[in-house]
Each structure stands twice: as structure tokens, then as C-alpha cells.
Amino acid sequence: RKEVEQDPGPFNVPEGATVAFNCTYSNSASQSFFWYRQDCRKEPKLLMSVYSSGNEDGRFTAQLNRASQYISLLIRDSKLSDSATYLCVVNNNYDMRFGAGTRLTVKP
Amino acid sequence: GAVVSQHPSWVICKSGTSVKIECRSLDFQATTMFWYRQFPKQSLMLMATSNEGSKATYEQGVEKDKFLINHASLTLSTLTVTSAHPEDSSFYICSAVSSGGTDTQYFGPGTRLTVL
Numbered sequence: 001r002k003e004v005e006q007d008p009g010p011f012n013v014p015e016g017a018t019v020a021f022n023c024t025y026s027n028s029a030s031q032s033f034f035w036y037r038q039d040c041r042k043e044p045k046l047l048m049s050v051y052s053s054g055n056e057d058g059r060f061t062a063q064l065n066r067a068s069q070y071i072s073l074l075i076r077d078s079k080l081s082d083s084a085t086y087l088c089v090v091n092n093n094y095d096m097r098f099g100a101g102t103r104l105t106v107k108p
Numbered sequence: 109g110a111v112v113s114q115h116p117s118w119v120i121c122k123s124g125t126s127v128k129i130e131c132r133s134l135d136f137q138a139t140t141m142f143w144y145r146q147f148p149k150q151s152l153m154l155m156a157t158s159n160e161g162s163k164a165t166y167e168q169g170v171e172k173d174k175f176l177i178n179h180a181s182l183t184l185s186t187l188t189v190t191s192a193h194p195e196d197s198s199f200y201i202c203s204a205v206s207s208g209g210t211d212t213q214y215f216g217p218g219t220r221l222t223v224l
Contacts, residue, residue: 034212042217042218043201043216044152094205096213098152098153100150
């Protein structure tokens, strides 16, 4: 079993749609969680951290369920510029493990 | 925000040559830097953890004699791919953690290596 698993997609959605990505992790000792965005041939960039209480940043909402070892990312009102690969990242004392990423394409 | 640079951004070399990639934290000190490799359509895979002034810790399956890592200062780590072969062609990305900060890793822009 992979340490971090994501649905690779691709997710093809129209502008304005709401889309949700899920991620599961296997290491119950993991301490912190992140969503990164990676554009084609570029480095990953931090989108948001994920907290147990859930957190929201504009159109993006992230949630963590430690009991189920599950992380989610919700994107509302999708924009064309949201097209990218979204990486779920699980961290245990600087040991970061990346999911394979979920590819999102937002179409006009 | 914190800035990490990598040089070169891309390199093409012949099989058998060695390639050095530099990773620098420009506006903060990084006691720990990480080297990742990413093959097309795959996620980042951690190769090694580099701590300033000590030997790097390599992930299982990564040859330490092939991928030489030097973390000589708090702002510079280098990865040398020795005797590169076509299968080493990949996107190499470094990241750094600020000495006095959270566990957020700041990524360099990556180096695309193509070995002919």
C-alpha cells in the first residue's frame, strides 16, 4: 500500500464548478498535512496547510480526519487558472511524503 | 516568502558525465535541505535529506555513491549525479526548511536533467 494515495484523475470540470479531491495516508503518526499545487514542469507550491479543525482560504477548503487518515480539498467556483496537479502531502518530522497528484483541468 | 534557487534550471549531457546541481536558500538559513526526483506523470520521490555539516541520509534504493550530496553551508546544498545515464534523466527538485521556522518546506524551481 502506498503511503499517500490520491485519485490521479484527470478531473475535467467546467468553469464555476465545485470539485473535491480526496487523499488517504497510511502512517498514523503523521504530524502535519498540506496541499500543494504543481503546474506542468514546475516545482510544487504550497496551496494550504490542513488542520484538524478544517480550514478555508477563499475558494479552497481543506479538511482532515485523523481517525480515518483522510484529507480532502474542495475547490468552489473553479477558475481556468486552477488547472494544475494537486499534491497531497503528509509530513512526519520533516519526512514529507507526496501523493502522486490529482490532475485538474478547468474548461471554459 | 522564503526563496530557494536552483542552478542550472536545465542541463543536457552525454552519458557517463557528472552533473552538479546547486540549491540555495536566498533569504533564510536552512539547516536541512531535501532532494527529490520526479519522473514524468509521477509524484516527487525523496532521494535524500541533507543536513548542514553532516552526511546526507539517503532513502532506500538511492545510491549514495552515485548521487553525491554536500551541504557545506546553511544556504547551499549540492547534488552531483556521477556518471549519469539516460535512466537518470528526470526533474530534480530541492527544498529547504528554515532554521527558525515551521516545518514548511520551500521548493526550488527544479532542474531538468536529460542524459543522452
